[in-house]
Amino acid sequence: MYASFTTGRRRIRARLARPLAASALMLVSLGFASAESRAAGWEPEIGFLQQGWADGVRATTAGVIWPWSRHWAWGGGHLSGYWEAALSRWSADGGDQGRDRSWITQVGVTPVFRWRPGGQDGAWFVEGGIGLTLMTPIYRNGNKRFSTAFNFGDHLAIGRNLGQQGRHELSLRVQHFSNAGIRHPNPGEDFVQLRYALSFR
Template identity: 65%
Template sequence: MLFFSFYRWFMRASVGKRFCVALLCGASLLAAKPSRAADASSFPAWMPEVGFVQIGRAQETRATVFGLIWPWEKAWRMGGGQWSGYWELALGRWSTPGVDGRDRAWVTQFGVTPVFRFRPSEGRSRWFLEAGIGLTVMSPIYRSPSKRFSTAFNFGDHLAVGRNFGENAQHELSLRYQHFSNGGVDHPNPGEDFIQLRYATSFR
């Protein structure tokens, strides 16, 4: 599929190519207005439309993430389905076994990510696939017993599959794979990989 071919190419691309793709996507999507329902007058444009909570696990690290979502107004028909997307703001806490004699170490993470979503069956399916790449900042710099990041700023790439449910499809569950690293900007750059479960619900 086109979706997976692009993702494989992107994950193997150089840092410069990744940055250019992210920059082009961001520039083209800045013009996309947040989606508005028919009762837009009662729902200000600056308010997020969706909230989520997410739990994740890496080899040694657990993560709990809360976030807000602003869907894009634009959607595209291509490849037998519908492409759309959203802007995501996320705030998370990572917990890992401590180093230097500490019981546990904690990292606070903030991220901003543009995300593309694909629905098959011309967009009528409740199932979806999605992928995104965003920027994250961590404080303090992440360290676990076996890994040490060298930068506070990193990229976050993810691939997910999920499904909406509820009478108005206002709820969703998704299973996500997410990789964090600085893309080789500095070393060491071991990266960290999470498997995550997300629940999201609409505020409308």
């Protein structure tokens, strides 16, 4: 019984080690990419890493953010937004050709609105956005099959800025991907996601 418990713990550690190492590498790469882009005059201000879970699927995402220069006083708080570019890697149960796992690469661009109830300097925020994504190959797992490579991704999130000048950020997101009924089948996929973001400035 003890041997079985120990083996189970080793498997859990092995499953976590790879995504964590990949996430750390992506964050370092994003920092270097940001420094290069600033030197070239093209300046994403924020990089992020995100881990998501759905039924039989997990997704690791890295991306960059360009905050909008415009903002508004709205609803007793502060409304702003940003453009987000993201690269994701999905690992799904089942898939084609009888494999145990299938791997999907997804890229996406999303405009996002963010509202801070405490004003521009408030730590807490809520946000939502709808963007376009492209995945290859077309997503399939043991239970679901998408019919298009192009899909829409919409999300709602709540989060908080942390640390000196709010450079660190944590948020909890719910995100849905589907093709909005353009073609069937269109089962969609719903993720719960945890995101960490870091300002490069």
